[in-house]
Amino acid sequence: MPGEPRPAWNAFVEGDNLDVLATLAPESFDLAYLDPPYNTGNDFAYRDDFRGARGAGAEGRHAAWVAFIEPRLEAVRRVLAPTGAVAVSIDDHEVAHLRLAMDRVFGEQNLLAQVVVNLNPKGRQLGRGFATSHEYLLVYARDAERCVLDASSASTVVESDFPLLAEDGRRYRRLPLRNTNKRFNPMTAPTLHFELWGDPVSGRVALEPFPGAVAVVPVFGDGTPAVWRWSRPRVAERADDLECRLVRGARGERVDVYQRDWRHPVGGRRKKLRTIWLAEEIGSTDTAVAELKEILGHVFESPKPTGLLRRLLDTMPDDARVLDCFAGSGTTGHAVALANLADGGRRTCLSVNSAEPTRPGSNAARAGYACVADITRARLRAVAEQLGGGLEERES
Incomplete structure (x- = not known):
């Protein structure tokens, strides 16, 4: 209601994420992000080796990790809205086991994408084998039929996608008005097979004949009848967005009709996201370290970039x-604040991190951070101070 205070952009809880998740209301989050331990056998700011938890060897190590992550996935599913989604970062050590676990918890039919994330464009140069330059992001819906996740972005729309320039300075590209999918034809969509009139000299297109116009009907490349993508009423409404052209094809010259697809249509434009995300688009581990260093110093070895x-x-x-229940250095809360500043949004983020001790001798320990949660809290406080939006610190 008007006059009511808006919630803080960021909230933080210190505690074991499984315990904290149990206290949260069902269906209270739209998006969950998890960046769990990868079970690499290395210790950075916190323990990342499940070897000793259940048996010896690789099999026991994987089983111990799955026994750790699966209850947390189940708890995350409980707090996700029916329209929500979850994304989990992981690398080659556990990606196969994680995907099977997520299939069990969320359902194989709710997998939205397995994204390859290029966080280390130079590749890891130490050790044997290939120079690994990527990890993964597994994205699942709570219910794919109801999920509101829009797998597109305005930021991926680039000017080079629209190489043509109109007289008024607007950029556009030409798209065939003919539907190129052969499942749509005069038998399956009879109302979309009709005659248009066009002048390839002036480019004008209309539903009725006019001086200089020729009749144009939609056909496939082999000459069989096709249908238009637009109905008669839509053609009448947006005739100025159509263009008649003389084109040369395998069967010789023909007159055809194209849509002028504008770079900046009313309502804005988005482009479908590919399943490979490059460091030049979203940042890398190096840029993430630099982001964190600017706020707190070099206190976390492998943070995620806000991008x-x-x-x-x-x-x-x-x-x-x-919700970020493996909050690490606090990247998600930082990203929420940046996004809200950029577009005036009202996103909120609950970050959860444990009091896992930082490794003795690590940059974090030398900087005075006794546990990983201290790093998260410090970053979110600095974000609130520098970017606004506030920070609510809750008890677990």
Whole structure:
């Protein structure tokens, strides 16, 4: 209601995420992001080795990791809205086991994408084998039929996609008005097979004959009848967005009709996201370290770049309720604040992190951060101070 205070953009809870998730209301979040331990066998700011938890060897290590992550996935599913989605970062060590676990918890039919994320464009040069330059992002819907995630982004629309320039300075590209899918034809869509009139000299298109116009009917490349993508009423409404052209094809010259697809249509434009996200688009581990260093110093070895989270946030409504229950250095909360500043959105983020001790001798420990949660809290406080939006610190 008008006059009511808006919630803080960011909230933080210190505690074991499984315990904290149990206290949250069902269906109270629209997007969950998880960046769990990858089970690499390395220790950075926190333990990332499940070897000793259940048995010895690779099989026991994987089983221990799955026993750790699966209850947390189930808890996340409980707090996701029916229209919500979850994204989990992982690398080659556990991606196969994670996908099977997520299939069990969310359902194989709710997999939206397995994205390859190019966070290390130079590739890891240490060790044997290939120079790994990527990890993964597994994205699942709570219910794919109801999910509001829009797998597109305005930021991926580039000027080079629209190489033509209209007289008024607007950029556009030409798209065939003919439907190129052969499932749509005069038998399956009879109302979309009709005659248009066009002048390839002036480019004008109309539903009725006019001086200089020739009749144009939609056909496939082999000459069989096709249908238009637009109905008669839509052609009448947007005739100025159509263009008649003389084209040369395998069967010789023909007159055809094209849509002028504008770079900046009313309502804005978005482009479908590919399943490979490049560091030049979303940032890298190096840029993430630099982002964090600017706020707190070099206190976390492998943070995620805010650009990765900004891209995820861009697939959801601008008032999305976001959950990060492996908050690490606090990238998600930082990204929420940046997104809200950029577009005036009302996103909120609950970050959860444990009091896992930082490794003795690590940059974090030397900087005075006794546990990983101290890093998260410090970053979110700095974000609130520098970017606004506030920070609510809750008890677990």
